[in-house]
Each structure stands twice: as structure tokens, then as C-alpha cells.
Amino acid sequence: MPRTGPALLDPSTVRALAAELDLRPTKTKGQNFVTDANTVRRIVALAALEPEDRVVEVGPGLGSLTLGLLEAAGSVTAIEIDELLAGRLPRTVAERAPDQADRFTLVVGDALAVTALPGEPPTALVANLPYNVSVPVILHLLALFPSIERGLVMVQSEVADRLVAGPGSRTYGVPSAKVAWYAEATRVGNVPPTVFWPVPNVDSGLVRITRRSTPQTTATREQVFAVIDAAFSQRRKMLRSALAGMFGSSAAAVEALQAAGLDPTSRGETLTVNDFAAIAERVPRHG
Template sequence: MTEASSSAGPGSALLGPADVRRLAAELDIRPTKKLGQNFVHDPNTVRKIVSAAGLSPDDVVLEVGPGLGSLTLALLPACASTVAVEIDPVLAARLPLTVAERAPGLSERLTVIEADAMRVTADRFATPPTALVANLPYNVAVPVVLHLMAELPSLRTGLVMVQSEVADRMAAGPGSKVYGVPSVKLAWYADARRAGPVPRSVFWPVPNVDSALVAFTRHEQLSTVDRKVLFSLVDAAFAQRRKMLRGALAGWAGSAAAAERLLVQAGVDPGVRGEQLDVGAFIRIAEVSSP
């Protein structure tokens, strides 16, 4: 019995280190750190991720960048179905075969969409996904999450593995040194928190950075203000972090005087910096600026 078979979860045989290397060799994939190709090869880690995601049997899970299928095989027994969005045509074609080989009883629960997660649209999903669970490429993690939360209102929960520093920024609150654009924009959609570290040793090849899990739960829409207006405001507020808001928002509002008038009208001190405001304060500013 192989390591992966002996450590299999219910209904599926998870991939171990030897399985991951064998699949990569079969597909002539030579993962590089430069391209961010780091495959999870530890069955215990993917089990922990699925457990931490708190999935229900009715959930339709969206997985972004399934790669060789390590996490996919752990997700399939835990939910109604899994939709894997994979940009690489070779990996997208191999994934259903891997599932058929290692979890034949669960093959019908998998749908693979060959697409860029940054551009995938709601009409590509036959059934709206309810949960996002993914090991995200480090360089696009935040844009992918924000795009999917905007495009798929059906997504109620998420658990994503990202670079540890990105996890800090996504889950940060006002006043933190790492609080910034990702923190506020994700807070527009959901309540987020760090959900634990992920050791480097569970990846192949071993990355140069630490990883962590971020969990989030969508909340009710906070305002009817135009999201594009709000997000442009947030971008402006953090573009020059050292500036007080009256100066940082001068270009966005038309002048420093106009920015100060809007801030006062929104009940925000013009002398504070963006990192001191929660999403609610940014919403008030955006609301008073909108006709």
C-alpha cells in the first residue's frame, strides 16, 4: 500500500510526495519558484484545510488552481460538488483522470473549468458555488478573491492559502501597520481572519516564503454606494500612506479643500491617515461624494 493510499480520506486516495512527483514527471511539469508553482504533497495538510473550511454536505466548492489535484481529492468527499478553475490546459485535462483513478466513486462530483480565475464569469458555473477553498498563486491571491466575491454573490464562505504576509494584510484591522487596500476591500464583502500557518515543508518545491490560511464569511451588503467609487477612494487613501487624508484624497476629490469638505461631511477627521479608518468610514466618505 502506498503512502497516499494508507493516508486516504473517506472515498478518495490522497496524493503523497511520490504521487505528486510522478504526476509532474508524466506531464513534463518542472515546477519553478519563479512561476509560483508549489504543489502541496502532504495528505494531512489538505485534510486540515478541508476540516478548517467547515463545509457542509450541500456546499458547492470552488477551487482555484487545483494543480495536480492534492486538495481536490480531499474536497470531493466533503461537499456536494467541486468546481475546479484551472488556467493550465495540461493540468485541467489531467485532473478528471486523476480523480477517476483515485476516487472513482466521486468523479461525478467534479467539474473542471479551463479558465483564468481573474476573468471567469458567473455564467460559467452551472450551479452557483457557495464556498471558495483554494491554494492560491501568491502573486494574484488578493485580486482573485476580490474578483470572485464580486462576480459570485453565492459565495458565502472562503478558506484560502496565501503567502503569510498577504494573509496578514487580508485579515488586518484599522491601526495595524499592515492594514491597507486588501484589508478594506475584503472587509467590504466579508469578515476575515487568519486561520493558521502552513509549513513550507508541505510544498514541492519548498517555497522561499511562509504560507498561512485566511478564512472569511460574507456579510450582508454594507451600503448601496457604488463599489467602484468606494474602491477608487480606498486606493487613493493608501497611495501615499504618510499623508493625512485631506492631502491623500486631494487628487481623488479634485482638491485638498474639496477632500476636507467631504471628510468633515462624513464625520471623519481630515487630519487622520487612511490606516486609521474602518470600512464603514470609507463608505461614509464615498456616500457623501456620490450625487
Template sequence: MTKLLGPAEIRELAERLGVAPTKKRGQNFLHDPNTIRRIVSAASLREDDVVVEVGPGLGSLTLGLLPVARHVHAVEIDAKLATALGETCGHPANLTVHNVDALKVDGLDPAPTALVSNLPYNVAVPVILHLLAALPTIRQGLVMVQKEVADRLTAKPGSRIYGVPSVKLAWHADARLAGRVPPAVFWPVPNVDSGLVAFARREPPASDVPRKAVFEVIDAAFAQRRKTLRAALAGWAGGAAEAERLLRQAGIDPGARGEQLDVADFTDLARVRLLR
């Protein structure tokens, strides 16, 4: 059985490398072996899965993933951490370390089939959405994010916290909450709980409407979420009257608000604008 990193090993490794977690990069290093095993188990990986892990840090989760995945792509923006990761993991043949910003990843070989990560809090949503768009071979994932973000990502229409992240993730995948993680398993200890989000890729609501067009109307609808869609979409449509016309053509009440629409509704709205 692979030996996982505990609190003492994490601190010793950080001291040896001269590494201190920074808020700028949202670094909170996981140091609880039981939590690592829980994440790996919940990810439901198959032996032929190729995993992309963003923000491996000192290698806690990486060590848990290597024995169960065919290959692991570890994407680490911190050059010092990226350089040390291979040695920490024993230079296994099934590990490739990429010292790059995850938001600039546009292809990996072998092609990833799963995203499993303890994501930096400050870039979690952009990273998830970027990788799902840039790496279409990803079919499933399990990510750990701030609990508040996990709730937003998995919120359903009509919820108070349903918004842009909820709808954009729904374009790519079905998502659900997969558990809560307490602050004590991290170093440094964050002042919030974390949440696990599991997702499974599915086909977009429509193949004839570009993702960019759908995301534009989503952004417009939630930019002023207290307003009715007739008012909120006036700039996007070219006037409130035109917004009302497009909404009615898509079968949507102009007096509704963005949080009442699902991703299929936004797709229909983007389609009628493209066809006008």
C-alpha cells in the same frame, strides 16, 4: 477513505505529465495529506456545498474536497494540468474542470457556495476579490496564501499592515487567520510560510453606495499612506480644500490617515462625494 497524494505521487505524476512548477504562475504543489485534511476540515463544508477551487494543480486538494462537497469547480489556467485533473481524480461526476483564468470567471453552474483554494501567491488578492464580486452566491471560504498576505488580508484598522486588501475584503466578508502552514509541505519548497484565511460573507456596509465608488476612495487613501487624508484625497476630491470638506461632512478628521479608517468610514466618504 480517498487516497491523497503524497510527495512520491506528486513527483511521479508531474514527471509523467512533463510538468515543472513555474514561478510565473506561482505554482507550489501541496503534497502533505495531513495538511490537506486540515484544510478540508477547517473549511467546515456541508454536504450540499458547491466549492470553487482555484489553481488545483496536480489535484492534491481537489481529491480532499470531492468526498465532502456536492460539487467542485476546479479552475485551472494551465491547459496541461486542467486536462490531466479529471483522470487524476478518477473522473467523478461531481467535478467540473474549467481551463480558464480565474480573473475571468463570471459565473459557474451549479452556483458556488464556498471558495477553498491553495491560491497562487502572485495573484491571490485579485482572485479573492474578483470571485467574491463575480460569484455572489459564495457565502464562506478558506484560502491558503503567503503568510504576509494572510496577515494583510485580516489586518484591522490602526495596524501597520492594514491597507487596501484589508479594507476591500472587509467590504465583502468578515475574515480571520485560521492557521499557519510550513514551507516543507510544498513542492518546490517556498522560502516563506503560508497562512490560512477563513472568511464569511456579510452584507456590505451600505446598499446605497456602489462598491466601485468605495474602492476608488480606498485606493486613493492608501496610494500615499504617509500623507493625511486631506492631502492623499486631494486628487480624488478635486483639491485639498474639497477633500477636507467631504471628510468633515463624513465625520472624519482631515488630519487622519487611511489606516485609521474602517470600511464603513470609507463607505460614508464615498457617499458624501456621490451626493455633492
């Protein structure tokens, strides 16, 4: 018999599952569940998954996106912190995607605390991420798994703007520069609040992440990120002042910035990740 695709969740099924679990979604956990199957299909299509891709999904919730991913990818490993939701998810997959259930793995825990995943390393990250942890989760998984070649994340619209912003943009900041260390981030769509339950009071954005080579530098990622943090800690300050603490004085910062080919009176908002790396190479190392 031919294999059949998963039966995606619809609004009535989502509400029925929530009622069965006596689930009360909370803002603190960022729990807004996708109820629209077409939105799931759109996310999966934009993720451009290959049949051999091993997807890591963060916060699968009731399984809306999980079911769509199982149809397109070779395997899905989902990380769920909520034990109530995690307890039901394997049965939902077994019931609605019986032909794909053997390609699903569940990890119960905090994605930010994950240090390894079962099976082969993931090649793609696809997730509906809650606002308060979206950037830390993306950065953690990109650092932990160099095998992740691509990703598609749904985040709050404001976060999407920050992830894809370039130097000189009003929304360019720490998330933009740090994600740029690993990958190119592109906004590929918007998602209205009406496709979620409960309905959030903000729009969401879809961001495609494409891995690229990290900057060629003798500085470590940690050293570059420390410079990024310092440069944006006081946004209106010139670099010579913002980085004075790292170099020991404003004069030393000026010297290092000029040696890196940068204007000491410029601000962090104008620098590329390669510029931050050039600065990091010149920060004094204390043994």
C-alpha cells in the same frame, strides 16, 4: 457497495505525476503543490464544508486539495489556467476518487477572466492561491458570486496578514479594506514550506472568509473602492491631501471628511470600510 473516499496524494505520487507530465513548476505561475495529505485534511476541516456545499477551487494543480474537497463537499468546480495540468486532472480524479468523480467539474482558463461557472452558483471558495494573484482572485470571485458564503484560502503568510488586518494595524491596507467590504477574514493557521513541492522559501497562512452584509451606503462598490485606492496611494499623507484630487481641492476634501464625521488629518490606515463608504457618498459625481 458503500462509497469509498478519495485516495489523497502523497509525496511520491506528486513526483510521479510531475514526472509523467514532464512538469517543471515555475515561480511565475506560483506552482507549489501540496504533498502532505494531513495538510489537505486540515484545510478541508477548517473550511467547515457542508455535504450540500458547491465549492469553487482555483488552481487545483495536480489535484491534492481537489481530492480532499470531493470527500467533504457536494461538488467541486476547479478552475485551472495551465493546460498541461488541466489535461491530467480529470483522470487523476477518476482514478483516485471514482465514487466522487461525477461531482467534479473542470474549467480551463484564468480565474480572473471567469464571468460564470457551469451548474449551480458556488457556495464556498477553497483554494491554494499563488502569491501574485491571490488578492485579485478573492475579490473577483466574491464580487462575481454573492452565493459564496464562506471560504478558506491558503496564501503566502504576508498576504494572509494583509487580508485579516484591521484599521490601525501596520499591515492594514487596500486588500484588508476591500475584503472587509464583502466578508470577515480571520487567520486560522500557518502552513510550513515543507508540505509543498517544490519547497517555497516562505511560510503560508490559512485565512477563513465569512460573508457578511455589505456596508449600508448610497455609494457603489466601485466608488468606495476608488476612495480606498486613493487613501492608500500615498500612505503617509493625511486624508485631506490624499483625497484632494477626488474632491477637486484640499479644502473640499476637508469639508467632505468633516461632514462624514472624520478627522481630515487622519490617514487611510485608521479608517474602516464604513468610513470609506461615508466618504464615497460625498465624492462629486461627474455626468
